[in-house]
Amino acid sequence: MIEALLEGLVLVLQWKALGFMMLGVLLGFWVGLLPGLGGATTLALMLPFIYTMQPVEAFAFLLGMHSVTATTGDITSVLFGVPGEASSAATILDGHAMAKKGEAGRALGAALASSLVGALIGALALAAAVPVVRPLVLTFGSPELFMLAIVGLAFIASLSSHGGRGMLRGFLAGALGLFFATVGQDPQAGVARYTFDTLYLWQGLDLVPVLVGIFAIPEILELVARGTSIAGQLPAGKLTRGAFEGVKDTFRHFWLTIRCSLIGTFIGIMPGLGGSVAQWMAYGHAAQSAKTLEERKGFGAGDVRGVLGPGAANNSKEGGSLIPTIAFGVPGSTAMAILLGGFVLLGIVPGPDMLSKYLTLTYSMVWTIVIANVVTVIICFAFLDQLARLTTVRGGVLVPLILVLVFIGSYTSNNHYGDLIVTLVFGAVGYFMVLAGWPRAPFVLGLVLGKIAENYLYISVARYEMAWLTRPVVLALVGIAIAVILYPLYQARRRSAHA
Amino acid sequence: MKLKLALLACAALPLAAAAQTNLSGKTVTIVVGYKPGGGYDAAARMLARHLPNHIPGKPTVIVQNMPGGNSIIAANHVYNVAKPDGLTIGTFNRNLPIAQLTRVQGVKFDMTKFQWIGSAANESTILAIRNDLPYKSFEDLRTAKEPVVIGSTGPGANTHDFPLLLKDLLGAKLKIVSGYSSSSDIMLAIERKEVDGRAGSLTSIQPFIDRNLVRPIIRARSVEPGIEKLPEDESLAPNPRAKAIMALRSAPEVVARPYVLPPATPADVVSMYREAFAATIKDPALVAESKKAKFDLEYTSGDEALKVMKDVLSQPKDIVDEFSKYIKFGE
Numbered sequence: 001m002i003e004a005l006l007e008g009l010v011l012v013l014q015w016k017a018l019g020f021m022m023l024g025v026l027l028g029f030w031v032g033l034l035p036g037l038g039g040a041t042t043l044a045l046m047l048p049f050i051y052t053m054q055p056v057e058a059f060a061f062l063l064g065m066h067s068v069t070a071t072t073g074d075i076t077s078v079l080f081g082v083p084g085e086a087s088s089a090a091t092i093l094d095g096h097a098m099a100k101k102g103e104a105g106r107a108l109g110a111a112l113a114s115s116l117v118g119a120l121i122g123a124l125a126l127a128a129a130v131p132v133v134r135p136l137v138l139t140f141g142s143p144e145l146f147m148l149a150i151v152g153l154a155f156i157a158s159l160s161s162h163g164g165r166g167m168l169r170g171f172l173a174g175a176l177g178l179f180f181a182t183v184g185q186d187p188q189a190g191v192a193r194y195t196f197d198t199l200y201l202w203q204g205l206d207l208v209p210v211l212v213g214i215f216a217i218p219e220i221l222e223l224v225a226r227g228t229s230i231a232g233q234l235p236a237g238k239l240t241r242g243a244f245e246g247v248k249d250t251f252r253h254f255w256l257t258i259r260c261s262l263i264g265t266f267i268g269i270m271p272g273l274g275g276s277v278a279q280w281m282a283y284g285h286a287a288q289s290a291k292t293l294e295e296r297k298g299f300g301a302g303d304v305r306g307v308l309g310p311g312a313a314n315n316s317k318e319g320g321s322l323i324p325t326i327a328f329g330v331p332g333s334t335a336m337a338i339l340l341g342g343f344v345l346l347g348i349v350p351g352p353d354m355l356s357k358y359l360t361l362t363y364s365m366v367w368t369i370v371i372a373n374v375v376t377v378i379i380c381f382a383f384l385d386q387l388a389r390l391t392t393v394r395g396g397v398l399v400p401l402i403l404v405l406v407f408i409g410s411y412t413s414n415n416h417y418g419d420l421i422v423t424l425v426f427g428a429v430g431y432f433m434v435l436a437g438w439p440r441a442p443f444v445l446g447l448v449l450g451k452i453a454e455n456y457l458y459i460s461v462a463r464y465e466m467a468w469l470t471r472p473v474v475l476a477l478v479g480i481a482i483a484v485i486l487y488p489l490y491q492a493r494r495r496s497a498h499a
Numbered sequence: 500m501k502l503k504l505a506l507l508a509c510a511a512l513p514l515a516a517a518a519q520t521n522l523s524g525k526t527v528t529i530v531v532g533y534k535p536g537g538g539y540d541a542a543a544r545m546l547a548r549h550l551p552n553h554i555p556g557k558p559t560v561i562v563q564n565m566p567g568g569n570s571i572i573a574a575n576h577v578y579n580v581a582k583p584d585g586l587t588i589g590t591f592n593r594n595l596p597i598a599q600l601t602r603v604q605g606v607k608f609d610m611t612k613f614q615w616i617g618s619a620a621n622e623s624t625i626l627a628i629r630n631d632l633p634y635k636s637f638e639d640l641r642t643a644k645e646p647v648v649i650g651s652t653g654p655g656a657n658t659h660d661f662p663l664l665l666k667d668l669l670g671a672k673l674k675i676v677s678g679y680s681s682s683s684d685i686m687l688a689i690e691r692k693e694v695d696g697r698a699g700s701l702t703s704i705q706p707f708i709d710r711n712l713v714r715p716i717i718r719a720r721s722v723e724p725g726i727e728k729l730p731e732d733e734s735l736a737p738n739p740r741a742k743a744i745m746a747l748r749s750a751p752e753v754v755a756r757p758y759v760l761p762p763a764t765p766a767d768v769v770s771m772y773r774e775a776f777a778a779t780i781k782d783p784a785l786v787a788e789s790k791k792a793k794f795d796l797e798y799t800s801g802d803e804a805l806k807v808m809k810d811v812l813s814q815p816k817d818i819v820d821e822f823s824k825y826i827k828f829g830e
Contacts, residue, residue: 044535048544051788138691185569187653187678190827199568199575199605272684329706330687337681338536344793349706414534414566455678462676463648463693 005127008363012371017060017364020053024064025372029379031065032072035082035216036208036409039069040335047342055346056364062342063322063365064372066335067119070314071376074111078307079104079230079390080402081219082212082409087314089211090279093441094299094306096219101302102231105388109246110304111311112377112384114257117250118312119373121261122268122319123366129269130355130362133327140270143468146456147477148270149449152277154484155284156442162296162492170442173433177446180205181454188458200418207276209410209422210447216406217427218434223395223402230391230398243384249304256289256305257312264313268320268333273452275317275333280445282313288487293495300439319369326354326362520771523556525586528563529758530577532570532591540564542619542756542794543590549785553775569655569829570595571605578608583763585772588616590758593751594655596811598828600747600819610808613759614769615801616776620794622755623721624657625729626665627704627713628696629689637671637717637730646674650685650694653677655829658685660748661698661719663825665732668741689713701726702795720749723795743818748826750811754804755797773801 011017031042043066050058069085076084078095091111098107129136140148153174160170183194184204195201226232250257260282267278286309290296299306321333329350331337343350354362390398410423433440460468468474527550531543540562547560554560565573570592577589592598596610628647634640640647651659659677666673676694679685685697686707696713697704701723707713718729733749736742758776760769779785780798789796814822 041535044540047541048548051791137687141691141693142688185653185655185829190654190829197604199572202568202571202605203566271687272680324687328687328690330683330690331681334536337683340683341536341541341792345791347791349709351706351710415564416567416572418567452680455680458678459650459676459693462674 004359005363005366007360008365009367011056011360011364012060012367014056016054017057018371020057021060021064021368021372022375024061024066025068025375028065028068028372029072029376032069032084032088033076034409035076035084035212035405036412038085038208039066040333040338041412042066042069043335043338043342047338047345050342050345053346055348055361058342058346059361059365060368062339063368066339067315067318067369067372068376070318071112071115071119071373072380074115074307074311074314075108075380075387076405078107078111079387080216080398080405082216082402082405083208085314086207086211086276087279087317088310089215089276089444090283090310090314090441091307092215093283094301094303097300097302098304098307099230099388099391100232102391103302104231104391105242105385106245106249106304107302107307108380108384108388109243110249110307111246112243112380113247113250114260114308114311115315116373116377117257118261118264118315119318119369121258121312122265122316123369124319125262125265125269125316126319126322126369127363127366129323130359133269133323133355134352137269137271137324137328139473141471142456142459143464143471144473144477145270145272146453146460147474147481148267148273149453149456151477151481151484152281152445152449153453154481155281156445157485157488158284158288159280159441159445160439161437162293162488166439167488169438173438173440174442174446177443177448178450178453179446180210181447181450187455198418200414200416204451205422205447206413206419207448208413209419210426211444212406212410213423213426214430214433214440214444216402217423218431220399220402220406221431222434224399227395229394232395243381243388246304246307250308253289253305253308256286257308260285260309260312261316264316265320267313268317269323271321271324271328271330272456275314275321275335276448277452278313278317279310280441280448282309283441284445284484285309291491293492300441315373319366322365322369326350326365327352520585520768521556522554522558522585525556525558527554527558527560527586527588529560529588529590530573530581531562531564532566532573532589533564534566535564539590539592539756541792545785545788545792545794546619546758546779549779549782549788550775552782553778555771568605569598571598571603575605575607577759577761578613581761583761583765585760585764585768588758588760588772589613590756593622593755593757594828595757596751596808597747597826600812600814601823601826601828603828609762611805611812612762614762614764615805615808616758616760616769616772617801618754618799618804619756619758619776619780619796621721621723621797621799622657622752623701623723623726624661624698624719624749624752625701625704625715625726626662626696626698626717627708627715629692630711630714632695634716635714637669637735640665640671640673640716641669643672646672647696648674648676648694650679650688650697651675651677652679652682652685653829654827657752658682658697658699660826661732664745664748665717667825668745669732669735669737686712702793719752720746721752721755740818740821743814744822744825747811747814747818747822750807753799754807757804769801776801
């Protein structure tokens with residue numbers, strides 16, 4: 001096994017494979033920065049180019065490209081409050097808030113350093129999971145996946161602000177998210193729900209236009225209203241702390257970063273949960289780490305831990321989602337489904353063979369993830385402090401540029417004017433939520449988990465009737481969900497006992 | 500002298516174009532009714548690389564994705580909006596004739612009025628169940644004591660509609676559990692014994708047959724090498740009505756990768772594309788490429804494809820009503 005691990009490294013380090021990987025990294029860098037153009041779409045577009053490549057080169061190219069998009073997606077989120085990728089929206093909450101405080105450099109440093117840690121842990125998990133992956137994935141059937149979605153929804157408790165009123169708002173926002181997740185043709189009876197006789201809504205709301213609308217539009221409106229730069233409260237041109245401070249933050253909260261990486265890896269391993277869930281659960285977990293009421297209030301207003309959590313999780317999930325793709329030929333995400341097509345093109349059948357016959361190739365993928373991320377982070381650091389200066393550019397100059405990014409980004413998801421309407425509508429929703437002090441994170445969590453929860457609940461009941469409730473893993477997850485909900489209450493009590 | 504020749508050539512060009520379609524320097528767009536990444540998109544991109552070599556003037560061929568409404572949006576666009584100048588080709592959901600037949604809201608096209616170029620592939624649908632189950636034939640499924648659980652992605656998909664008809668029309672003891680997010684998710688559910696089997700295209704199930712995870716039991720009309728010996732659903736029909744309904748569900752599978760031009764496209768352009776399409780699919784370079792991608796190409800001519808559309812859309816009302824009870828348009 002060690003031998004295969006080393007052989008894998010040697011394969012990746014051959015000049016051709018390395019060259020293709022760097023090309024992939026370069027492409028992925030831009031794809032990640034630009035909102036809308038997602039990693040999955042780009043993979044599909046790049047697939048034809050691998051016909052003449054060797055397997056190691058092809059995967060160095062594709063995987064190198066894909067594993068970088070999540071990292072650079074965070075940059076757009078932090079600087080402009082526009083999600084660079086659907087999987088980097090959670091970074092906006094605290095990352096962009098930090099940028100507004102003049103700490104863009106620090107936020108970027110934290111996002112990148114935690115991304116690196118996440119990627120390394122995901123790759124490590126991929127390498128370590130090889131012997132146990134089959135039993136692990138097979139333990140999680142539809143009832144367990146449904147309960148995982150419930151645990152995810154339980155994190156609303158820690159994403160809401162303190163007190164009964166805050167909780168109520170959080171859960172109502174979550175319910176609204178669940179409601180919007182029902183739009184589209186339902187997979188049980190084939191009925192079109194809330195589509196208002198339009199074809200556009202038939203396949204449900206696309207995540208990218210909704211996320212771009214709900215997060216970016218309110219920021220833009222605020223920027224216009226303030227009439228200053230993003231880091232407006234500061235004297236022009238003065239940014240307090242630089243990127244290196246963010247790296248130090250990563251190590252200051254190292255265990256949190258590790259835990260969030262593990263959450264990301266785990267969600268990635270579970271096929272069918274989708275790529276955008278991990279970041280929100282990690283964010284919820286990061287918010288749990290607030291010890292005092294003041295600290296809790298700091299989340300959403302620029303706490304660096306709110307950047308570290310999702311930053312780590314959205315990278316570690318890549319290593320995780322490769323696991324079911326390799327071991328079962330069952331992709332863990334859309335991107336992985338396209339990567340699966342790449343396997344077929346190269347004449348490799350993913351499945352148990354990948355863990356024996358093609359073990360070296362599997363390990364070469366692990367190394368690709370590691371090297372691609374290290375390279376990206378190093379490149380980024382070279383000009384992070386320059387990037388951070390963008391937040392001192394006058395709003396009047398910046399707003400048109402951001403608007404272009406926003407609308408092109410949302411339009412690329414379906415090439416349909418409906419995308420723009422959805423962006424505007426949810427922009428209004430987001431604006432009023434911010435105005436009235438309603439949290440947006442629970443809404444997104446509901447939207448992301450709604451379909452998963454609905455489908456797996458249906459399957460569980462249809463298949464097992466009520467018997468699924470007594471499965472041991474389901475019971476354990478029920479316990480975890482309850483603990484997640486009660487934890488903020490417990491914290492509150494402990495705080496008042498101290499006071 | 501050279502200049503003169505060039506001028507002459509330029510003057511002659513419009514005349515040549517009138518006599519024979521020449522798309523030199525033009526860009527042809529293939530409109531795909533799905534997002535990048537799926538089978539329809541992959542087929543279109545593969546064709547786009549080889550089609551130019553067979554079109555006079557070697558135009559650039561690009562792919563544009565126009566997803567939504569299970570391809571209805573793209574079909575409406577090609578039918579009503581795209582100029583009939585031979586620069587727009589449409590490819591979309593093979594089940595669109597079913598959408599038209601069952602009067603799905605939003606359909607603004609008539610499948611029989613498109614100018615048909617042809618189809619690039621067949622889709623053979625089979626039902627496969629776990630190898631460790633005691634049932635070996637379709638008769639065993641009929642007489643099974645416990646219902647056999649079949650996972651599906653939802654109404655309108657072949658993972659759902661095919662087993663539904665087997666259950667309701669042929670009396671197979673099946674229980675259909677729908678809501679899986681993709682056919683590979685169902686495969687994983689088979690692996691962990693949450694469900695007993697699934698229906699789907701032979702291409703997608705074949706790797707798992709090879710791995711001895713599942714065995715094929717029954718197929719629909721469309722046939723490929725390797726499954727000739729499986730019983731066909733229509734041959735087991737108890738009455739003509741049941742047979743007609745199953746036939747109607749299977750019909751579009753012969754036209755699995757349809758390619759059309761807008762209705763008003765001139766006849767000479769249509770015949771040029773038909774020839775180019777036929778030649779492209781036989782092109783050794785494309786054949787080699789498709790073999791590599793495990794993507795079976797099967798040429799169906801424009802006339803044959805049009806005939807399938809006319810057959811589907813000329814069914815008597817009672818059959819259509821009965822059909823609509825079982826089948827909903829989707830995916």
